[in-house]
Amino acid sequence: MPLQQLSDIWTRVRSRSDPGSLLLPSAAGDPHSPPDILRSSNDITHEVREVSAHPVKYGGSSDIYSATWQRGRHNQKVALKIHRVLDASDQKAIKRLRREISVWKRLEHPNVNAMCGLFLGLGVVPAMVSLWCEEGDISRYLKVRSGDPNIGEIKTTLMIQVANGLKYLHQHDIIHGDIKGANVLVGDDGTAKLCDFGFSILLAQHSQSFTQGSNVKGTCRWMAPELFDEEGAAHTFASDIWATGCLLIEIQCAVLPYHTKISDQQVIxxxxxxELPPRPKDMPDALWRLVMQCCSAQPPARASLETILFHLQESHAYVRLTRMMTASGGLEPTPNSVLARIKEGLVHSAKEDPTLYSRLFTLPDSASYGDASRLRRYRKRSLRARGQWIHAGLHERVTSAGGGSTPRKS
Known part of the structure; x- marks a missing residue:
């Protein structure tokens, strides 16, 4: 491809005709003005203390300050995010930012980073206050735990949580628009939380950080190819799915998408x-098939979030159930033939009860699948009996834990 043509593509992506709100028209097309973000229910300036003198972190379009949020007798460390808007006269950008903030304030999901409120006095627009995540982003979190014997299960758990958070956003007609490892924080309890949805693209034409270069720098590796095809291309649910496939690569293999490409220009x-993302070394077959479903060149052909969750939860259920069963000592050492039977039983039972995988995902670790003698009897059961045994055992434990509905009988 000629250099000029590549330059035109780069420029086209930088100068989208309307980066605007990433809310779909059903959610963002309200002709009425959004509620004022400065109302008292959002403004917690008087409750925030000990703001750092300088930013403690820098993002592509924002600065992060640390502070303490005093909530009655409780103090919590928080992050204050300041978007570097070019100037106060850019009312169009500020209005859009206000609309995005008003939507974010109403969201509530364990896998979406919650907004605590707004802090005034650090910039042209209020700083957005959210709880501080000491663990950092998902890449840093996994790097620290790379030697954990259950790292595979930890990765799958985080992938499921990310997909659940994105499903929640899509159900509320919100397109994330910037899914990547740096925008997935991990809370103190190890829970993945999506952040920065909508804001990076929103500020692409209004932020100081983009006046010297491209708004796709560092992000193009997660962007769907159709975003480079035509002028004015907009992020969609489908482009979020593509980015999710790229994020699965990042989580599983600790490499960036298109890891064989050195520069952003080569990626573009x-x-x-x-060109699809190349397969990294040590990528499991089943997960790679799911990545390819996410990264289809045709947006309508990409996997749904329901499909993504089903396959991830299926993988997680197999790994977790095996760990739970072998922990009792009944299957130590565990022959591959027995593990294969466990998987067969899971697949059979899931056909009878499609909610099995999602319910197993929420099952507390304290649950166990019985003593050694019970596990030895399991080996000799038929396929249908094995499925019924797993199904009944799971239902018993989910019910006792206070979750899940009554499954259909096998």
Whole structure:
């Protein structure tokens, strides 16, 4: 591809005709003005203390300050995010930012980073206050735990949580628009939380950080190819799915998407030619098939979030159930043939009860699948009996834990 053509593609992506709100028209097309973000229910300036003198972190379009939020007798460390808007006269950008903030304030999901309120006095627009995540982003969190014997289960758990958070956003007609490892924080309890949805693209034409370069720098590796195809291309639910597939690569293999490409220009050239992300070493077959379903060149052909969750929860259920069963000592050492039977039983039972995988995902670790003698009897059961045994055992434990509905009988 000629250099000028590549330059045109780069410029086209930088200058989208309307980066605006990433809310779909059903949610963002309200002709009435959004509620004022400065109302007292959002403003917690008087409750925030000990704001750091300088930013403690820098993002592509924002600065992060640390502070303490005094909530009655309780103090919590919080992050204050300041978007670097070019100037106070850019009322269009500020109005859009206010609309996004008003939507974010109403969201509530364990896998979406909650907004605590607004802090005034650090910039042209209020700083957005959210709880501080000491663990950092998902890449840092996994790097620290790379030697954990259950790292595979930890990764799958985080993938499921990310997909659940994105499903929640999509159900509320919100397109994230910037899914990548840096925008997935991990809370103190190890829970993945999506952050920065909508804001990076929103500020692409209004932020100081983008006046010297491209708004796709560092982000193009997660962007769907159709975003490079035409002028005015907009992020969609489908482009979020593509980015999710790229994030699965990042989580599983600790490499960036298009890891064989050194520069962003090489990545953009590959995307403009509809080149799929290359498969990293040590990527499991089943997970790679799911990545390819997410990263289809045709947006309508990409996997739904329901499909993504089903496959991730299926993988998680197999790994977790095996760990739970072998922990009792009944299957130590565990022959591959027995593990294969466990998987067969899971698949059979899931056909009878499609909610099995999601319910197993929420099952507390304290649950166990019985003593060694019970597990030895399991080996000799038929396929249908094995499915019924797993199904009944799971239902018993989910019910006793206070979750799940009564499954259909096998």
């Amino acid at each position: 050239l590959a995307l403009s030619q509809s």
